[in-house]
Amino acid sequence: MKTKNRRVFLKVAAVGFVSFFALIWNKLTLQHIANSGTEVASVPLNKNKEVQFFDKYIIVNSDNKTKVFSSHCSHLGCKIDKMESGKLVCPCHGSEYDLQGQVIKGPAYKNLTLLDSSVSDDGKSLTIKG
Numbered sequence: 001m002k003t004k005n006r007r008v009f010l011k012v013a014a015v016g017f018v019s020f021f022a023l024i025w026n027k028l029t030l031q032h033i034a035n036s037g038t039e040v041a042s043v044p045l046n047k048n049k050e051v052q053f054f055d056k057y058i059i060v061n062s063d064n065k066t067k068v069f070s071s072h073c074s075h076l077g078c079k080i081d082k083m084e085s086g087k088l089v090c091p092c093h094g095s096e097y098d099l100q101g102q103v104i105k106g107p108a109y110k111n112l113t114l115l116d117s118s119v120s121d122d123g124k125s126l127t128i129k130g
């Protein structure tokens, strides 16, 4: 009886173990595809707003330049969706970034990911690539 219970336990543990690594592998693979340079979005360009928050990215207009950053905090990936006192602030653990995407305050230690983007010929839209 004990041997049978042990076998069932080991089977369940093995399935859980494999499922966990399959999930992690899938997440890493999809993130790689998302960062492979494929087009993510095309949005109207609004240079009147210093910062615009979207689901996956943050558009910053400063010093006559438009930059696009991933909205995922470099600490544990929470979505950054607010600005306080001129800084981008992560709501989860309080990391702060300047408008160049550089870490001002941890726990994050990596800067925000700068995404590839290009302004349309007429200057009215922005194409963002992952």
Ligand code: FES
Binding pocket: 073, 074, 075, 076, 077, 078, 090, 091, 092, 093, 094, 095, 106, 107, 108
């Ligand atoms: S996820 Fe942003 S500070 Fe932790």
